[in-house]
Amino acid sequence: MNKTKKKILEAALQLFNTYGLPNVSQRKISDHLGISPGNLTYHFKKKENIEEALYFDLVNWISEEFRQMGEKEVSLQNLITFVDSFFVTIYTYRFVYLDIVHLMRNNDVISAHYKQLIISRKLQFLRMIEQFIDSGLFREAELPDEYEMLYKRIQIILDFYLSAEEITENTIGYRPMGNHTLLFMHSIYPYLTLKGKKQFQEILPLYE
Structure with a gap:
């Protein structure tokens, strides 16, 4: 697994645990990481994939x-x-x-x-x-x-x-x-x- 993908999963786990799954969007994950939404969807097309x-x-x-x-x-x-x-x-x-x-x-x-x-x-x-x-x-x-x-x-x-x-x-x-x-x-x-x-x-x- 490449570094960006790993960071996305780590950030998503933290956010899902903190705010609850329905309250975390792909945009919230990309903002948290400081990456573009396009960069995130390159690795995970949908939130469901994360x-x-x-x-x-x-x-x-x-x-x-x-x-x-x-x-x-x-x-x-x-x-x-x-x-x-x-x-x-x-x-x-x-x-x-x-x-x-x-x-x-x-x-x-x-x-x-x-x-x-x-x-x-x-x-x-x-x-x-x-x-x-x-x-x-x-x-x-x-x-x-x-x-x-x-x-x-x-x-x-x-x-x-x-x-x-x-x-x-x-x-x-x-x-x-x-x-x-x-x-x-x-x-x-x-x-x-x-x-x-x-x-x-x-x-x-x-x-x-």
């Missing part, structure tokens, strides 16, 4: 985090560290989550990809749960599709946590996001075995 480039950067970052998690020992500490890192990435690309409904309604490329993505992410999540069941940290499912329902709840937390924080706290900073990891920990606690709960109790004080 949105897509940043969205796929986010997807690639998260895919790499999943890959790294798959190479680590199965433990609650590694799972929680993974989730904490996940939220850092979400915060970095927070406009995607704060404006997710706008994106789904107005960007067909992102909307189509996201609908397929959540299916593949669910499969990754369920494979991870199987590993934790095999390790004796998670219990076997007691209800039909119980872990599919857990995935759905966690997906909602990941997609809309920042929106909830902005509504209730009126501002978002990484630490004021605050209890994101603790919220995840409480979500998985009912699924832990005695062995898992023991590990959980050892880790909990670090996040309270």
Whole structure:
């Protein structure tokens, strides 16, 4: 990627995060960078192309985090560290989550990809749960599709946590996001075995 294109994406990410996706035009991005609108459209013909480039950067970052998690020992500490890192990435690309409904309604490329993505992410999540069941940290499912329902709840937390924080706290900073990891920990606690709960109790004080 050439330097100008990289600078455009960096500036757009900053502006989208600060002002919200619907409030940032290509003109605002070019003015921020001090370049002509023509120079910007040479690299990104439409604003949607910038949105897509940043969205796929986010997807690639998260895919790499999943890959790294798959190479680590199965433990609650590694799972929680993974989730904490996940939220850092979400915060970095927070406009995607704060404006997710706008994106789904107005960007067909992102909307189509996201609908397929959540299916593949669910499969990754369920494979991870199987590993934790095999390790004796998670219990076997007691209800039909119980872990599919857990995935759905966690997906909602990941997609809309920042929106909830902005509504209730009126501002978002990484630490004021605050209890994101603790919220995840409480979500998985009912699924832990005695062995898992023991590990959980050892880790909990670090996040309270």
